[in-house]
Amino acid sequence: GAGVSQSPSNKVTEKGKDVELRCDPISGHTALYWYRQSLGQGLEFLIYFQGNSAPDKSGLPSDRFSAERTGGSVSTLTIQRTQQEDSAVYLCASSVVGQANTEAFFGQGTRLTVV
Amino acid sequence: AQTVTQSQPEMSVQEAETVTLSCTYDTSESDYYLFWYKQPPSRQMILVIRQEAYKQQNATENRFSVNFQKAAKSFSLKISDSQLGDAAMYFCAYEETSGSRLTFGEGTQLTVNP
Numbered sequence: 001g002a003g004v005s006q007s008p009s010n011k012v013t014e015k016g017k018d019v020e021l022r023c024d025p026i027s028g029h030t031a032l033y034w035y036r037q038s039l040g041q042g043l044e045f046l047i048y049f050q051g052n053s054a055p056d057k058s059g060l061p062s063d064r065f066s067a068e069r070t071g072g073s074v075s076t077l078t079i080q081r082t083q084q085e086d087s088a089v090y091l092c093a094s095s096v097v098g099q100a101n102t103e104a105f106f107g108q109g110t111r112l113t114v115v
Numbered sequence: 116a117q118t119v120t121q122s123q124p125e126m127s128v129q130e131a132e133t134v135t136l137s138c139t140y141d142t143s144e145s146d147y148y149l150f151w152y153k154q155p156p157s158r159q160m161i162l163v164i165r166q167e168a169y170k171q172q173n174a175t176e177n178r179f180s181v182n183f184q185k186a187a188k189s190f191s192l193k194i195s196d197s198q199l200g201d202a203a204m205y206f207c208a209y210e211e212t213s214g215s216r217l218t219f220g221e222g223t224q225l226t227v228n229p
Contacts, residue, residue: 031214042119042206042219043160056216089158097214104217106160 002026004107006092012113013082021077021110025094032075033104034067037089046090049075050097082114117142119209121220128197129228135182136192136223138207144168148210149183150217151192155203163205166190194225202227 005024013019025032034046045059049069060066064082069075079086089111093104119140128134140149151163166174166183173181178198182191194201207220 033216035217035219042121042221043208043217045216045218048216059216091158091160093160095214102213103162103165109158111158 004092004094004105006090006107006110008110009108010111010113012115015083015114016081018078018080019082019112021079021090021112023075023077023092023094023107025073025075025092026105027073029094029096029105030072031095031097031104032069033093033095034075034077035091035093036061037091037109039088043091046077079112082112084114087112087114117144117209117211117218119207119218119220121207121223123223124221125224125226127226127228128194130199131196133193133195134197134225136194136205136207136225138190138192138220140188140190140207140209140218142188142209142211144211146212148213149181149190150208150210151179151181151190152206152208152219153201153203154206154222160206164192197227199227199229201225 007022032049035043037043047067048056051072052069064080067077089109091109093106095104147168149166152160153163164176164179178195180193204222206222208217
């Protein structure tokens, strides 16, 4: 696709359920990032992929959060046993690493509401 | 750890006038990158302007320009001839090396009044 695609756009889930959020980066972008944006807040880094490996997962807030990337393309962020404080917009970005003037392109995010 | 601070939660400007959004950051690095992103209600982050720390010249993109003061660790965004479409949340961001994670400020909500 032309841009970073995220699905679903909105997700409402019950507390305690597991959710999967999907990110489809721009074709050819080797780097992929997940960020979380709580209401009225800035973006909080969660995890970074280079290819299929995750050299930086230091931002994952707890072991309920995990992410994977397959084929150097699509990534899935999984939140297990969701809690109300997980409610936020989850944004994905991708970029080409190793070039001058690298720019991170963002998707429109998934708004997760835990009720 | 690097931190980015935006001290203006909200700003407003009259259409066609100029507004400046403030940003300060903290780092021990000498080379890094700074960005301003715009986030409209659609939620998609849009890059407005970027600045490489090793460049002394302030970056400019049409009506958008920055005032980069490296010693003061200050990176403000000036929007000239403000337009209604400029209304959005603006985030300042820091990147230690090209392609690494971005560290964001808390954001400034800009309102443009007709």
